[in-house]
Amino acid sequence: MERPRHQGMPKNTNMRWRLPLVCLLWELAMIVLFGVFVRFGAEADAHWEEEKREMNLTSDIENDFYFRYPSFQDVHVMIFVGFGFLMTFLKRYGFGAVGFNFLLAAFGIQWALLMQGWFHSFKDGKILIGVENLINADFCVGSVCIAFGAILGKTSPIQLLVLTLFQVTLFSVNEYILLNLLHVKDAGGSMTIHTFGAYFGLTVTRVLYRPNLEQSKDKQGSVYHSDLFAMIGTLYLWMYWPSFNSAISDHGDAQHRSAINTYCSLAACVLTTMAFSSMLQKKGKLDMVHIQNATLAGGVAVGTSAEMMLTPYGSLIVGSISGIVSTVGYVYFTPFLESRLHIQDTCGIHNLHAMPGLIGGIVGAITAAAATEDVYGKEGFIKAFDFTGVYRTRTPSIQGGFQAAGIVVSLLMAFAGGAIVGGILKLPIWGDAAAENCFEDGVYWEV
Amino acid sequence: MERPRHQGMPKNTNMRWRLPLVCLLWELAMIVLFGVFVRFGAEADAHWEEEKREMNLTSDIENDFYFRYPSFQDVHVMIFVGFGFLMTFLKRYGFGAVGFNFLLAAFGIQWALLMQGWFHSFKDGKILIGVENLINADFCVGSVCIAFGAILGKTSPIQLLVLTLFQVTLFSVNEYILLNLLHVKDAGGSMTIHTFGAYFGLTVTRVLYRPNLEQSKDKQGSVYHSDLFAMIGTLYLWMYWPSFNSAISDHGDAQHRSAINTYCSLAACVLTTMAFSSMLQKKGKLDMVHIQNATLAGGVAVGTSAEMMLTPYGSLIVGSISGIVSTVGYVYFTPFLESRLHIQDTCGIHNLHAMPGLIGGIVGAITAAAATEDVYGKEGFIKAFDFTGVYRTRTPSIQGGFQAAGIVVSLLMAFAGGAIVGGILKLPIWGDAAAENCFEDGVYWEV
């Protein structure tokens, strides 16, 4: 199976020592770093009884666990089942899709707890973690799962672990710049997760361009049941996206509002996706690729603005547009990117995450710039944009400008980071398969 | 594939302009109507801080979001994965089952937010929505998913959208009559969702009777893996049904009680279904059709009474009976309905929703009529049946009578509405397939 037909030298895809070595050494590093740095936050620590008294809380239900744990579990399902199964559409790469996604996400959440912890939860030399850290770690890994979509079927598990190591690091830096330095709002991660993750992945796959990939073209399609497996992923992403966009919003109205906006946007997106999927095909038949992917663009595109007063009809508009853009992207842009720009994007993340992510950033900037005390209420206005402390005097239009700057920073980080990481992954030591063995589980799995 | 073998004229199933037109125009209508009418309710609005003070709430955890969001997400899974995958049992109609269910539900929840909003959440010219509205919209669409089960494989996506438009409208009218005019309790929707939805669907499929359907008989069965996909739908419906029946019950004991009653009823239902599935087959073998469907009848049959003091053993009795009725229905009634009454019921919704829905309505009427202040407590009695204001003097037996009236009204609405909508769907403009192409994804999907 691994015998090359057109290339001079067979590739060594045997993972026997390389993969175990990387996994075990890195896990050991995690243990040491967790041992030095990570402790329970106040709400998960056994000292909570005393903490409660100090914070004047009368009930255990005030523990952040009860505000966020249900959303956390939904996000968790999106990362592992959602992304994992969405990528099982390939007829002979189901094990790799689900299994490698499992591997990289399991490593990534540990490393993200550390990286994000150093930036956001560091106190007296320790990272103090609670349920919100778990959600943020899942979010960070979500951006890696997105990038995985571009290189699906063409990389070895070691390459994916290396990618994860670097991408989580860069994600955390970018997130810190946006949230802390620019004071940008991005609760659902249109910029930090989707725009960054997608353009990072697209840059990586550009660097890893395989000129002979048509050799495995017969394996790049789906079969009937693999499309149904993929629909499991699609639906879990679609259904739980309201939890994704609301998971780390402020308690109360902000979480509530984020869920409603996302619900509306996604519903509208399904209709415009179906419309364009049928319209762009001569016989008017629907294409499962569009249904599996473009229906989700509405969740991406309200990621920044869902917790703002976007309003339900605003959400319908954003969802409708993003469904159209995404479907058109699958039909016209993906072939163009491959043939002209040499960007081989297995899952079409450019259509599902990159463009809708940009839309999401722009919509967020506009919605922020249009905010008024009238619409939000005096207190709500300050709370929604956290206009306190040094940001006390920031106006909506300035906030809108910073939001826009967040898009640009995310893009720059993605292009620069992707180029460097792509270069590292190009080294001939990671055990990736030859072009004719891509999209084939038999290379890395007992089948 | 679309070449007719036995009929004179080939049918035009090309959706290229019709489907996009309907999807885009209707989505546009949604945007306009949402723009005019829909706003965030107080608990999702940025003015919540002020609202909290007015309502004398000390904590964000009192926001309805935290009482209902986990249940909402479970219901959401039931509608999209539960119903969607339950219908994938057909060997060549998996895309249609999951995909069309996705389409109609995504449109339906938008239209339901409006219809139900005008009836129940209308204030000063605006519909104010919160998480409870999202649940109710999902519920309303649940009744359309049920009706879809009767006509699965025989209708075009446009017909399904037309069906959804009308059924959501009629559902909302019927719900208004029951809940507001008759002051009936039906938190889990035995009457409003199941009885109405099922008899509506059965009437529609009767009107759409296809005399030559045996031409696609070979495609009406399942294959091994399609039955496993369907079990995903079954199990999610079964597991989350306690959330369904408790999702919009009163905060506190009522939600708690609904979940327990439903859990018990469903557990009992599995045993009687297995018993009768084996007993009614000569070789005593179990039939996946029964396991996939009749095991759920227990959830339907306690829909009305779950929030009442039905008691756990009462739930076991109701669940046991409904499992038996439903399984017997699959073995004896479904063939009878088809051969004698010309009702072609693809998924057997008569067995899973219609009969158990009637049982549920009757059990609800009896449980209400049997209520006493002793069992409920003085305050609990008033709260459970909302015997306040003009209903202050209503007695349990009168309530029981109104509950029974609710069943009759739901049936009449279903028959009348189904006849009219069936007639509309019979028009030769909607692009449905010829009899020999039914139950075949190739008609509307790229395969």
Add this chain to the structure above:
Amino acid sequence: MERPRHQGMPKNTNMRWRLPLVCLLWELAMIVLFGVFVRFGAEADAHWEEEKREMNLTSDIENDFYFRYPSFQDVHVMIFVGFGFLMTFLKRYGFGAVGFNFLLAAFGIQWALLMQGWFHSFKDGKILIGVENLINADFCVGSVCIAFGAILGKTSPIQLLVLTLFQVTLFSVNEYILLNLLHVKDAGGSMTIHTFGAYFGLTVTRVLYRPNLEQSKDKQGSVYHSDLFAMIGTLYLWMYWPSFNSAISDHGDAQHRSAINTYCSLAACVLTTMAFSSMLQKKGKLDMVHIQNATLAGGVAVGTSAEMMLTPYGSLIVGSISGIVSTVGYVYFTPFLESRLHIQDTCGIHNLHAMPGLIGGIVGAITAAAATEDVYGKEGFIKAFDFTGVYRTRTPSIQGGFQAAGIVVSLLMAFAGGAIVGGILKLPIWGDAAAENCFEDGVYWEV
């Protein structure tokens, strides 16, 4: 299909009267016993309004329903979809895996509500149930699902129901001894659920040893799509395990902490599993059996200690070790157990539940013995181990000793109980299939 090829006498696997009889009689018994004993607990009873005043609660959100219902639903999914689909890996036993798991769990939760109710929720002659009872019933049945894994494909549905009846009974006795008599902590059930369930199942399968099982060897493997179905089970178990281990912990910090520890342990476990799966195979390829199972060992192994101050890095260590032990078990121990000890363990529960369960018990004992007031805080220390009343004077090291005693008791109960129940199941009246018809749905299902 049921014609024996090598044995003298054909086995009668016709369930037509036996299975219905058992199901219906037992369900009737449940109805009678529930009628006599089971009532709603205070938080699910309509008298809750009065109860709230008495307990001085100001809000419905204090109802235990809101603390535990989301976790309950996650556990529910683990039992029915998690265990059910995990076992669908066999190429021709998917119906039996999902369907029989459904049957035994649906019966088991009813019987567990009674058995556990008599021991733990009995007041004035009644068992008062609430959401915590539902979780505990699911937990109890979880131990039966584990045992089912050892005998998967080799037993009739009646045998499984008999097994469930006895195992639930013994589980409840063992749980009572541990939790009430030994005052042992075991919130995630490393001892009560996993150690007990696994060694019980292994003993049963030893007693039921089938010398000619190689006759159905061709059916003992998986096919490509059955492995993907199994991954659905794996991922749901993996994702929701934090809910499993935290579901019945004390409100507040304990639930929060359990979830974090479990999340960390499971993440680490994935990496060491992947490492050893690749390392122990000549070509370095990954084995789906390991990925499907050993990745979960981390959840089992922190079952006892997750709610303690195990700390995140402690969890990483435990998870890492258990992944290694479990994977090594699949490669070396399972073949050894079969060939030398005549223990035919279809799903390898020895590797996934038995050994990690023992690790979990030991880690729990050590963590308890190492507890200090410094780490837990004065109040937290007492609360975490419930050192009140007669246990006021118990020290951590004594607690550690009792924890260790809990492991021994669970093992003894499992061996003794498994031997007796195995003997009962050996009677030739239960309709199990001949060796050459094992692992074959056609025996008990219409295919």
